[in-house]
Every structure is written in C-alpha cells, then in structure tokens.
Amino acid sequence: MIKIQGLPQAYSKVHLPSKVTMAVTQKPDGNYNLITLEWFMRTSIDPPMFAISVGHTRYSHDCLMDVRYFNLVFPGKDQKDLLSLAGSQSGRDIDKFTAGKVEHFPGKLRKLPILKNASACFECEIVTQVKSGDHTIFVGEVKYSWLNDDVDFFFYHKK
Numbered sequence: 672m673i674k675i676q677g678l679p680q681a682y683s684k685v686h687l688p689s690k691v692t693m694a695v696t697q698k699p700d701g702n703y704n705l706i707t708l709e710w711f712m713r714t715s716i717d718p719p720m721f722a723i724s725v726g727h728t729r730y731s732h733d734c735l736m737d738v739r740y741f742n743l744v745f746p747g748k749d750q751k752d753l754l755s756l757a758g759s760q761s762g763r764d765i766d767k768f769t770a771g772k773v774e775h776f777p778g779k780l781r782k783l784p785i786l787k788n789a790s791a792c793f794e795c796e797i798v799t800q801v802k803s804g805d806h807t808i809f810v811g812e813v814k815y816s817w818l819n820d821d822v823d824f825f826f827y828h829k830k
C-alpha cells in the first residue's frame with residue numbers, strides 16, 4: 672500500500688536506472704571544465720533546447736554565469752571513470768580534462784570541446800535561466816549536434 676514517506680527514501684527507490692550526462696563549460700582563464708549531471712531534460716523541439724540544473728555551489732555554476740555556453744555530453748559506456756571524476760572533484764581544484772586524459776577536439780560553435788569517446792554531444796547557447804531552490808536551471812538552445820555511432824551510451828544502474 673502506498674504511504675507517506677521521507678523524500679530521500681521515496682526518491683532512492685525510483686530514480687535509478689537513469690541517464691547521466693556531463694556538461695562542458697569554459698573557465699575564466701579560457702580552459703574547460705566538466706560536471707556530471709543527472710538533472711537534465713529536453714525542453715523544446717523547435718528550436719531544440721536542453722535544460723540542465725546546476726547547484727549554486729558548483730564551480731560550473733560560476734562558469735555558466737560568466738560564459739553563456741555549454742556542451743551537453745552523453746557519455747559512452749566506457750566513460751564511467753570520467754563520470755565519477757567529473758562528479759566528485761571540483762574544477763576549482765583540478766583540471767578534469769588533464770586528470771581524466773580526455774580526448775577531445777574543438778566544437779563548431781564556441782570551440783568548446785567535443786569528447787571523442789562520447790556517444791552524443793550537443794553544443795548549446797544559454798537562452799534563459801530559472802532559479803530553482805539551491806540550483807539554477809540553465810536552458811540552452813542546441814546549435815550543433817554530434818553523434819558517435821560506434822559507441823553505446825552509458826546507463827546509470829543500481830549497484
């Protein structure tokens with residue numbers, strides 16, 4: 672029988688399996704940062720848009736407030752270690768591209784990196800944002816889309 676329960680208990684039962692993404696942002700020094708994101712969604716067909724929800728304390732939040740572009744990366748199934756790195760370390764402390772030995776090349780829009788081993792990548796320009804509690808939802812219009820047919824995408828499962 673369904674009954675009232677705390678959010679952590681109720682949510683932990685239903686939120687996996689899930690797709691997990693990463694967002695590439697640009698740092699003020701011109702280098703790039705990566706953040707792991709479970710909270711993302713497609714929000715418009717025409718023009719195509721994705722929204723990402725980024726915590727106010729994340730370094731990526733500072734980057735997105737400064738440079739209004741991000742690349743939304745759908746990781747390949749062999750990029751689990753990179754997802755862990757991008758989701759546990761801050762770009763304030765380390766260069767995640769170097770630490771993760773990320774192979775990449777410049778995108779078409781703002782030259783933000785496209786990850787060679789990703790399954791898909793979407794180059795986005797931020798068109799609007801909404802504060803949502805302790806996160807900000809950044810809505811990006813997709814300018815260029817990349818697909819890697821040789822790579823299966825990563826699915827985040829229960830252990």
Ligand SMILES: Cc1cc2nc3c(=O)[nH]c(=O)nc-3n(C[C@H](O)[C@H](O)[C@H](O)COP(=O)(O)O)c2cc1C
Nearest residue numbers: 707708709710725726729730731758759760761762
């Ligand atoms: C599986 C997973 C999903 C995550 N999803 C989000 C998310 O949707 N939004 C967010 O702000 N942080 C999320 N995080 C936490 C950030 O990835 C983490 O705090 C990261 O170290 C922030 O990096 P930065 O300080 O370089 O921006 C997630 C972490 C993991 C491991």
